[in-house]
Amino acid sequence: MIDLYTWITPNGLKVSIALEEFGLPYRSHAIDITKGDQFLQDYLVINPGGKIPVIIDHETGITLAESGAILLYLGEKTGRFLPRQGAARHHTIEWLMWQMGGFGPTLGNAHYFLTAGQAPFAEDLIRRDTRRLYETLNARLADRDYLVDDYSIADMAVWPWVSRFQRHKIDLNAFPYVRQWYLRLAARPQVKYTIPHFTSEIPQP
Structure with a gap:
């Protein structure tokens, strides 16, 4: 299971699209950046940078921020939508x-x-x-x-x-x-x- 912390911005949406395309089980958690939720202490523990999106992959124990890094990780994890060589x-x-x-x-x-x-x-x-x-x-x-x-x-x-x-x-x-x-x-x-x-x-x- 993957926990996705996100909001409806282009950077957030591209990870949501990816998780749907990869067919991976995930739970979405809304981080309302219009209200400053990204700066709440509980969220800063997950991502000290105070930005969305972030994923926590409970299968591997990896917590990852930055949408591009997340897409690369999901491509590597599944072997899909990212050519191997x-x-x-x-x-x-x-x-x-x-x-x-x-x-x-x-x-x-x-x-x-x-x-x-x-x-x-x-x-x-x-x-x-x-x-x-x-x-x-x-x-x-x-x-x-x-x-x-x-x-x-x-x-x-x-x-x-x-x-x-x-x-x-x-x-x-x-x-x-x-x-x-x-x-x-x-x-x-x-x-x-x-x-x-x-x-x-x-x-x-």
Whole structure:
């Protein structure tokens, strides 16, 4: 059994999607970050960093924070959605790191700056970088159904961030391959169960 401590953020949702996809038994515990639950002493014992998500795998005794590390761990544990060797493995990790190091942090800033309307310089910088990252993702998906050869933890990591495209001031019709990929993953039962509705209405082509 795995205990998952999480909230409905992109980083939290990608671990929820993964646990459903891997078919592992787990229990979810809501850590309401809007109320500061992540800084309560009981939670800081589990994760001194005061962030979500965290898992406790009672089968192995491992407690693990950081969503990317959790996805890698679950892939290693199950032998699924993470190739065991070869170029596909390295490219899966590459695109997971792309999400962790660029896509996620930039879009996280977009959630704040592009809705606040109080910092024109920062807004312009983040708007341009957000578009650049969507262009990168669109180019990657131009000739493939998934980020690497098959559906993987990299797709699970990127999808919840794209689901907030409206907050990024992005028209998905401008990125048709991202749009197709987004809808393809949204149709998966495990994703539907974890996120039972679209964060934003999907524009018609």
